[in-house]
Amino acid sequence: MIRSLKHCLAPAKLNLFLHVNGRRADGYHLLQTVFQLLDYGDSLDFDTRDDGVIHRVSEVSGVPAESDLIVRAAKLLQIAAAQKHGKHPLGADITIKKNLPMGGGLGGGSSDAATTLMALNHLWKTGFDRAELMAIGLRLGADVPFFIFGQNAFAEGIGETLQPVETADRWYVVIEPGVQIATSLIFSSEELTRTTKLVKMADFSGHQDYFGKNDLQIVATRLFPAVAAVIHWLQQYGDARMTGSGACVFCAFEREEQASKVLQLVPKCWKVWKAKGISSHPLKDLL
Known part of the structure; x- marks a missing residue:
């Protein structure tokens, strides 16, 4: 059984364009954009625990562990796994090296959450497919499903409707x-x-x-x-x-x-x- 994953990239994204086309009755804005992944981002290490504890090893300035998207993502996955399989005993130590700024428009927190869901789904053998993980990720933020989608995308709606798109080599x-x-x-x-x-x-x-x-x-x-x-x-x-x-x-x-x-x-x-x-x-x- 694989017990750890090291140096997992949580890549930054760019919005190559971003158009606001309207606003829904519930206040959410209707958008069109193209998401471009980059080979630069935060780096995360995951080590499996047998006691169910989710522990963020690193300190992140201004972000308490309990409100960090990586911790919230891990706990959501635990809950979903317990609902699917019964009792879920596994936890994780998560170490993060932050390279992306907060409030930068690069999707840093959302990408961290997506990487956490993908890595722990693999380590814990929870068996969720891409669509199921995207649905879990949507509960954490509108950009999280894109990173789990896993490829550059033309996005519409509130950002949840994704189509693969080929982008220029830049x-x-x-x-x-x-x-x-x-x-x-x-x-x-x-x-x-x-x-x-x-x-x-x-x-x-x-x-x-x-x-x-x-x-x-x-x-x-x-x-x-x-x-x-x-x-x-x-x-x-x-x-x-x-x-x-x-x-x-x-x-x-x-x-x-x-x-x-x-x-x-x-x-x-x-x-x-x-x-x-x-x-x-x-x-x-x-x-």
């Missing part, structure tokens, strides 16, 4: 402006445009570079001048735009050397990194 420069943005702050703004016309996946596939926009960006840049400053600087080198509800900003490049060159020019006041776009989640084959 390198990305990602800049962290040094601010955290709460998603609820952006979506609750009266300045947010909610009437962008629907597009088809084929529209994106045929014109990926410079396609669409991020409807949340105009709100975020007005509220957070630091985000506007990063976009203005990075636009010298290409189609710089914000991911998710912010705060991180990215720009795509065809070749690694182009990304590396820009990386060296970024002002020292901002944290910056480069990453390669990947087509599938590193743990996809566990399901």
Whole structure:
């Protein structure tokens, strides 16, 4: 029996575009977006326990263990497994190395939760398939099912309707402006445009570079001048735009050397990194 999994990547995602098409009666926004996985993210280690305890070994600044999505994900899986199989005695020690900022629009917490569900489903032999794990993940957040889906996706609805999409082979420069943005702050703004016309996946596939926009960006840049400053600087080198509800900003490049060159020019006041776009989640084959 496998007792541990080490160095499990919880990859970052970028929203290559993000359109807000409307709002449902329950307040949820209707969206269209393309999720792009990156070969950069948080790293998690999992060690099985026989006493049922879920223990987060690492300290995460500002995030108590009981409210951490990785702990909540593990406990949800325990409950689901007990409902499916009867008593579930296994627990886990979980160690996390955080590389992704909170409030960055990179899906860090959601990706951590998805990696936890996939890894522990494998270690605990709970036997859930991808669709079942996605349903469990949806209880933790709208982005969690995408990471379990395991490949780049054209997403619609409130983000739960996913279709596989092929994206261009690109390198990305990602800049962290040094601010955290709460998603609820952006979506609750009266300045947010909610009437962008629907597009088809084929529209994106045929014109990926410079396609669409991020409807949340105009709100975020007005509220957070630091985000506007990063976009203005990075636009010298290409189609710089914000991911998710912010705060991180990215720009795509065809070749690694182009990304590396820009990386060296970024002002020292901002944290910056480069990453390669990947087509599938590193743990996809566990399901």
